[in-house]
Amino acid sequence: AQSVTQLDSQVPVFEEAPVELRCNYSSSVSVYLFWYVQYPNQGLQLLLKYLSGSTLVKGINGFEAEFNKSQTSFHLRKPSVHISDTAEYFCAVSDNPGRGSTLGRLYFGRGTQLTVWP
Amino acid sequence: NAGVTQTPKFQVLKTGQSMTLQCAQDMNHNSMYWYRQDPGMGLRLIYYSASEGTTDKGEVPNGYNVSRLNKREFSLRLESAAPSQTSVYFCASTRRGGNEQFFGPGTRLTVL
Numbered sequence: 001a002q003s004v005t006q007l008d009s010q011v012p013v014f015e016e017a018p019v020e021l022r023c024n025y026s027s028s029v030s031v032y033l034f035w036y037v038q039y040p041n042q043g044l045q046l047l048l049k050y051l052s053g054s055t056l057v058k059g060i061n062g063f064e065a066e067f068n069k070s071q072t073s074f075h076l077r078k079p080s081v082h083i084s085d086t087a088e089y090f091c092a093v094s095d096n097p098g099r100g101s102t103l104g105r106l107y108f109g110r111g112t113q114l115t116v117w118p
Numbered sequence: 119n120a121g122v123t124q125t126p127k128f129q130v131l132k133t134g135q136s137m138t139l140q141c142a143q144d145m146n147h148n149s150m151y152w153y154r155q156d157p158g159m160g161l162r163l164i165y166y167s168a169s170e171g172t173t174d175k176g177e178v179p180n181g182y183n184v185s186r187l188n189k190r191e192f193s194l195r196l197e198s199a200a201p202s203q204t205s206v207y208f209c210a211s212t213r214r215g216g217n218e219q220f221f222g223p224g225t226r227l228t229v230l
Contacts, residue, residue: 009158032217043208044161044221051217090160105151105176106219108160 002027002093006109014117015083021076021112023091033074034092034106035065044090050074061085086116120144122222124209130228131199139194139225141209148214150192152176152184154205155224161208167192199229 003026013019025031033050048059055067065076074091091109125140141150148169153161153176163176167186181203183195192211196203206226210219 004160006160034218036221043223046218049218092161105163105166106161108153108162110158110160 002031002095002107004091004093004107004109006089006091006112008112009110010113010115012115012117013081016080018079019077019081019085019114021089021091021114023074023076023109025072025074025091025093025107027072027093027095029095032094033065033067034094035059035063035074035076036090036092037061038088038090038111040087047076047089081114081116083116083118085114088113122209122211122220124207124222124225126225127223128226130230131196132230133200135199136195136197137199138196139207139209139227140191141193141222142191143209143211143220144190145211145213145220146189147211147216147220148189149212150186151210151212151219152182152192152194153208153210154178155208156205164194164207199227201229203227204229 005024007022035047036044037047038044047063048057050057050067058064063078067074088111090111092106094106122143151166152164155161162178164182165184167173170189173184185193206224208224209222212219
């Protein structure tokens with residue numbers, strides 16, 4: 001089973017500052033990696049995903065993440081945050097099911113609450 | 119396309135009562151999942167159904183049962199609710215060969 005660690009439970013930042021939300025996972029086998037965002041009282045929305053290829057992945061709302069296989073990390077970054085980015089962010093990992101196979105279960109981290117102050 | 123829908127949105131139960139949470143998807147997805155979300159715990163998998171007619175336990179199945187009624191619907195049943203089952207429940211689905219799970223809006227359940 002996979003294990004996902006989000007190193008910070010809370011990250012407060014000021015508007016227009018850069019932010020990095022850290023995520024490490026346990027397995028060194030081939031994996032798929034995801035970041036989801038959850039706005040208050042809403043469901044989960046996919047921000048970005050890494051399946052293969054370039055290690056720098058760009059997502060919605062100006063977010064990007066970098067896959068580092070040697071460090072088993074998938075940190076999320078944004079160069080300049082906005083108040084509307086205030087939300088909870090979840091890192092998730094799935095074992096790579098192989099070409100043409102269906103994504104299996106997701107393993108989630110405990111979440112990082114990003115709060116952007118004016 | 120409504121995507122993944124869940125009913126009800128909110129529910130309050132007394133200890134020992136039973137209820138069924140409903141989930142449906144209109145994307146012709148094969149696999150469906152039930153998660154629970156608790157503060158500081160992230161999302162944990164309760165049960166999943168890789169395809170119609172199959173179900174498997176996830177990380178926290180105790181106290182729950184599921185039914186994959188057909189390809190569209192995957193229900194979660196609490197036979198005798200306990201306060202420890204107070205949580206937000208999310209349903210998700212994935213298409214065959216897909217690499218992304220799509221989530222419903224959630225059901226907020228309180229057990230008194």
